[in-house]
Amino acid sequence: VIGQRPTILNTDILPAEVARDLHETIHSGQEWRGTLQNVRKNGEQYWEEVCISPIADEHGEISSYLGVGEDISARKAAEERQLLLMAELDHRVKNTLSVVLSIAKQTLRTTNTFDRFREAFEGRLMALAQVHRLLTKNRWGAVLLEELATLAAKPYTDTDGPTVVVSGPPLRLGPKDAQSLHLIFHELATNAAKYGAFSVPNGNVDVKWETSHEGGDAFVQIHWCESGGP
Numbered sequence: 632v633i634g635q636r637p638t639i640l641n642t643d644i645l646p647a648e649v650a651r652d653l654h655e656t657i658h659s660g661q662e663w664r665g666t667l668q669n670v671r672k673n674g675e676q677y678w679e680e681v682c683i684s685p686i687a688d689e690h691g692e693i694s695s696y697l698g699v700g701e702d703i704s705a706r707k708a709a710e711e712r713q714l715l716l717m718a719e720l721d722h723r724v725k726n727t728l729s730v731v732l733s734i735a736k737q738t739l740r741t742t743n744t745f746d747r748f749r750e751a752f753e754g755r756l757m758a759l760a761q762v763h764r765l766l767t768k769n770r771w772g773a774v775l776l777e778e779l780a781t782l783a784a785k786p787y788t789d790t791d792g793p794t795v796v797v798s799g800p801p802l803r804l805g806p807k808d809a810q811s812l813h814l815i816f817h818e819l820a821t822n823a824a825k826y827g828a829f830s831v832p833n834g835n836v837d838v839k840w841e842t843s844h845e846g847g848d849a850f851v852q853i854h855w856c857e858s859g860g861p
Contacts, residue, residue, distance in 0.1 A: 644668045644676060657685050657696060666703070678707040723771070729809060730759060748773035758783070759810065760816035766806050773803035776812070776851075780838045783816035787829040793859075799840035802851060819855050835859045 649667055656663040669679050679700040691728055734755045742748040744814045753814040761782055777797050784795040804812060820829065820836075828834030837856040842849060 644670070653683065657683050658693075660685050660687070660693060668698070677702055677704045679703060684790060686848075726807075727759075727763070731756070734759070734814075755814065755817065758814055762810050762813040765813075766809060771806055773805055774809045776802040776804060776840060776853075779804070779809060779813045780816055781854060782838060783813060783820045784829075784838075787824050792832050793823075793829045793834040793836065795838065797834045797838045799838075800842055802840065802842065823857055823860070827861065828857035831860050833859045 638743040645667055649665065653663050653665070662682065664680075666678065666680050668676055669708075670676055680703050681698065681700045683692045683696055683698040686695045686697055735752060736753045738748055738755065742751055762774075762779070765778060765782060776799065780797045781795070787793055788795050814844050816838075823829040823836060825835070828836050835858050837858070838854070839856075840851055842851050844850070
């Protein structure tokens with residue numbers, strides 16, 4: 632590049648306004664600093680942080696330029712990942728608040744005293760927290776239906792108490808469906824603890840599911856079967 636004009640820095644991916652600012656700045660005898668995209672010899676694009684300084688001769692005329700470029704592609708990629716994570720976090724928080732609001736409204740409609748509202752609302756929030764922990768453990772990917780059923784029944788089963796048996800083909804659910812289904816299992820388990828199989832030592836809950844296909848669509852049918860209770 633020795634002896635070449637600064638226009639060799641121009642590439643198809645360098646915005647015209649950036650190239651204009653760069654050239655005007657160094658031609659006026661000032662140092663230019665900025666971040667821009669460039670192209671490697673193999674055609675790969677990368678980000679670099681650039682500093683170009685004009686060098687004057689003994690007469691004060693610009694005789695050459697000193698340019699230093701640092702490859703910051705890794706830093707740029709990390710910044711982009713951080714922005715994506717922040718956007719995803721914002722999306723999840725909004726979704727969670729929406730779910731909490733829906734739970735509050737539903738609980739208000741089905742309870743007539745503050746004590747009943749508090750008991751039901753706290754239980755549903757705890758169920759939501761449970762499935763959030765499970766989703767976090769799975770990096771907010773898919774979770775097994777088996778895990779959701781077992782998690783909902785866990786507070787009511789021990790070695791000397793009611794039992795729960797889950798069975799069915801491996802079935803993974805995304806975060807939204809997992810939240811909804813876990814809240815359904817929570818309601819069933821709570822009802823079983825108050826009036827059904829989980830309210831007695833010898834009670835049993837059998838959760839099983841089966842999948843089917845019809846017209847190109849996939850379906851799952853879930854059975855919650857209680858026995859040994861009142």
